[in-house]
Amino acid sequence: AACCTLSMARSITCFLLLALPIAAMAFAPSALTPMRNMFGAPALALKSDRSTAPLSLTMRQPFIAGNWKMNPTSVDEAIALAKAIGAGKGSSKAQVAIFVPHPFLDACRDDLQAGGVEMGAQSNFYEKKGAYTGATSVSMVKSVGAKHCLVGHSERRTIFNNDDSMINDLMKSVLDEGLYPC
Numbered sequence: 001a002a003c004c005t006l007s008m009a010r011s012i013t014c015f016l017l018l019a020l021p022i023a024a025m026a027f028a029p030s031a032l033t034p035m036r037n038m039f040g041a042p043a044l045a046l047k048s049d050r051s052t053a054p055l056s057l058t059m060r061q062p063f064i065a066g067n068w069k070m071n072p073t074s075v076d077e078a079i080a081l082a083k084a085i086g087a088g089k090g091s092s093k094a095q096v097a098i099f100v101p102h103p104f105l106d107a108c109r110d111d112l113q114a115g116g117v118e119m120g121a122q123s124n125f126y127e128k129k130g131a132y133t134g135a136t137s138v139s140m141v142k143s144v145g146a147k148h149c150l151v152g153h154s155e156r157r158t159i160f161n162n163d164d165s166m167i168n169d170l171m172k173s174v175l176d177e178g179l180y181p182c
Helices: 002-027 075-089 102-114 138-143 154-158 164-176
Strands: 032-036 042-046 063-067 095-100 117-121
Touching: 075 095, 075 102, 075 117, 095 102, 102 117, 138 164
Parallel strands: 063 095, 095 117
Antiparallel strands: 032 042
């Protein structure tokens, strides 16, 4: 099972690292123009109506994130996956984040950080503390190393009935704690 998890992690990481430029070419090829990046290598840039200089894809750092949802099913599998994703990022300059299930946040933190991968939490409650059985506050996930929090995910809206007001309260809580909402 560990070899399948490792192979799957590498495939997912490679797919995510390639997704941004491919999507730009597929969905808006007329908006791209050839140019050279800061190293002199051929690159693609987005045409800009605001100035004569194109907006280069190489001028922005891509952000690539993946959500494990309710996977894997054990801490050992989560650690193996975190190690594989950390190793799979390699020397990529992209900002990469993985949204880990709460039970595995602490166990995966060091392996993700070692690979230059940021960690995020999948769901949180907007209150800082209190009698909210099963809820996890933003400060709790921050304390174990999360830098990002998913806010307003469609599954949280439809399955758990999170409405706009709840999502707004969570967004405020995430920003107040200094984490990045996604």
